[in-house]
Amino acid sequence: MNFCFTSIRNFSKLWKSHQYLGLGPGQSLAVFKDYCGLKNQKKWFSRKPGSPQNTKANNLLIAKAKYLRKGNVGSNKPEFSESPHYFAAGSAKKRSQNINPSKDRALPPVKCSLQIPTKPLTSEEWAKLQADFKGKANFENWMFSQMVRSHSSLDVAKSLLAWVAAKNSGIVGYDLLVKYLCLCVFHKQTSEVIDVYEIMKTRYKSLDSGANTLLIRGLILSDRWREALVLLENIKRVMVPSKTNYNDCIQGALLHQDANLAWNLYQELLDYKLIPVWETFKAFFDFGRGMKDDQYTKKLLDILLYLRNNRLYPEESFAHSIKNWFESVPGEQWQAQFTTVHKSGQCLGCGKTIESSQLSSEEYDYLKGKIMMDVIDGGDQYKKTTPQELQRFKNFVKTCPPFDIVIDGLNVAKMFPKTQESQSLLDVVSQLSEMNLRLLVLGRKHMLMPSSRWRKDTMKKVQKLASCFFADNISEDDPFLLYATLHSGNHCKFVTNDLMRDHKACLPDVKTQSLFFKWQQGHQLAIIKKLPGSKVVFQPILSYDTVVQTTGDSWHIPYDDDQVERYSFEVPTKWLCLHRKS
């Protein structure tokens, strides 16, 4: 099933990185690895990316694979195949593929009408081509856009421009000029870029942001690279420059050995509250390779701390850059390896323990307050509950001793569509109560109304085994779940398969949200599957925190695998482990 998707994704990545070839020295290696798809083939079945004719066969295979897997796992519907962690990178993708496997398999439709010429044409030939062209758009514009898209050679573009200029008494429109510039930048024809730059400068008072971006990208390779900074200033007069603008300028400064300027630009970028692109970080690390400069080293380590504070995870090529830099630091013998982390939180590379995901008591209190304020209350208590109910709940929680497990009754009950709701709730509750845990079941009042789905006797049994709180039918139960868990203390866990993204979104800022996520990772028990004997298997809780971290003489850096598509609420599983030889 998977090989089909990976091949397509690589395809798009190929296009992206290809476009970017215009930039980084030393970047091409990584790109070509992607290009050939060498890595992913050993990972999945060794199948070539399917051609369009092949899709039918593929589909059949996929269907078969799906059925076979279904057979292996068992007859229960929520079949999450052998446990990647609930929050592990790529698992959401897998889950969604389990639910509707037919999605995003279609290849983009291939458009082709007029042939794009491959060599320069004379005026007559262009005129002829225009006569053949049938379309709404302006012929020159359309043709030039196609040429940009297919990266035609500059000579062809020039011949088109010459023809247009001849038609218009020597004048070429601004839009064509920009498109030509785009081609020049793509082919790295710096002299042409400078020519166009001169033309633009003389003909137009100011340029738009797109042209400025292209000029910056083109100029940084030449020795007039400082003029790129002027262009950057021009952009700044009207709007905030993009992070790629800054990236280009920083790359240019580093290319011409002006590290100070590069760091100043980097600081400016951060001051705008922009998050730099990976290439920027990578450029700094690549530049610093083999350098013995304490000042510079400190700044690089600051970058790593920046990643830590913002919970950013490097992409694979950047992880390689980090590794190479550490290994090249003269005098300090760093040893690096790519590894994973054991469930217990031990790095499989060096055996050190990764930071625990427990919150500090300050963080804990802060989070508790925020959940109460922003998720449950939210400025209007009537939105999610009522003040009376909130009071009732608060009193209820106060009178009870702290719980060990809080269960989202409705979520658990609906997990197994083939079992009766109240029965599946009872299964889970009784299984947990056997372990001598103090349980709290949260639900809604309608669960108490006897019906075919909610049997009275089973609910009675549930109430015997656990404390229960039933909210109004139109109230939300999740906020109560969060608060009850937080109120009971750090040891308390909660059972639900809800990812709680909507509640996370209620929190005011990114810092609090990441704090919430950290806590959630350490306290959420998700149900993976149900064994035949009504036994439920829970996702083991991650005891460690996935974040860039250091102990002074070691660094552990989680990074994104290029092959895995990670959703924003998931964390990477791969780590870069760095430690000093002793």
Add this chain to the structure above:
Amino acid sequence: MSVSFTFLSPFARCWAPFILHRKKKNLYSAVLQRYICSKTPSAPFPNKESTAPTEELELDKWKITMKSSMQDVSVVSGNEEDTLTATKELIEMWRLLGREVPENISEEELKTVMDCVSKSSKKKYLKYLYVKEKAKKAKQIKKEMKAETMEKARDDRLLETIKEDKQQNFLFLRLWDRNMNIAMGWKGVQAMKFGQPLVFDMAYDNYMKPKEMGYTISQLLESEGWNRRDIDPFHIHFCNLKMDGPYYTELVKRYGEKWDKLLLTTTEKSFVDLFPKDRIIYLTADSPNVMKSFRHDKIYIIGSLVDKNVHSGLSLAKAKRLNLATECLPLDKYLQWEMGTKNLTLDQMIRILLCLKNTGSWKEALKFVPQRKHTGYMDVSQQSQELLNRLKKLKTSNKFPKGSLKQHTEKNR
């Protein structure tokens, strides 16, 4: 900023002679090219230009003409710091690129553009201006064309009247519009006295941005219009209408001097103070209760709120706070819903309610729900069929995967 400019000007001075003398320029570019080639050996594209210059096509001819028609070079140095002009120039350049920006922009609008926080909001606003400008132009053209045809028609008519100039007998003068208005006013007064109240709750001004407020007011105007034309109008109440609030100012602005002659009740009081609580029903799409039939003895309340960013449960929370009954339209029961939110616009709501009040037929009333949102009416037999299907699915789902699995494995062998 000033720092960077200082090193521009020497550069500009240096390069200016190069531009003027083509020979030198070529020399320069040759040097530079060599430099570049040595610098970036991994360029993916073979450097065709330096290896095989195609002389007969004169590929660079256009550059000469482009450069020869040179402007005053002093303009380039960009000494005007004014962001206003810079923004104006940027918009002009975008227009040259065929982006969606307006051709003419006023100072005020330009300031709004500059106040936009992000690039995307700037683009959005500019697109809005562009569309507005385009619509205005199209309207202008249409108007001119209409005037032309009118002129022609009048000339024709003049000829006709000259031809057959004879007396005709009429029963009425042509005063239809005025008579209509008077009749509607009469009906409106009747409604003010004996009509069923319908309340628009105007307490949502804090939740809306100016744009959304504009939409709300437009919808209110339209609702009032539909109500006025109806055979048996509601007695409309605008409740919680603060006299200095945005609702009030906008309404007065739109209605002009007609505002004081409108046949509806406006009040700063809440509807709970005007009517007994047990007769009030708050209509909200979030309500768990479905409206079964239109009750002529109840007071229905519509929240006048357009929420582009989703404030879900806002009106439900309000009803909960005041402890009122809530209801929602039975859209799912009667329509096969396809897409879009179940929140309808205010004018759609009032038309549905008016229709219900007059006929009591849901099918008739729900034809005011936009057609794009549903695929058709649900018939009763279909509904029961669906229920049956669902039940069947529940029963067969145990067998189905296993059976098909067997088949597949057999085929494999």
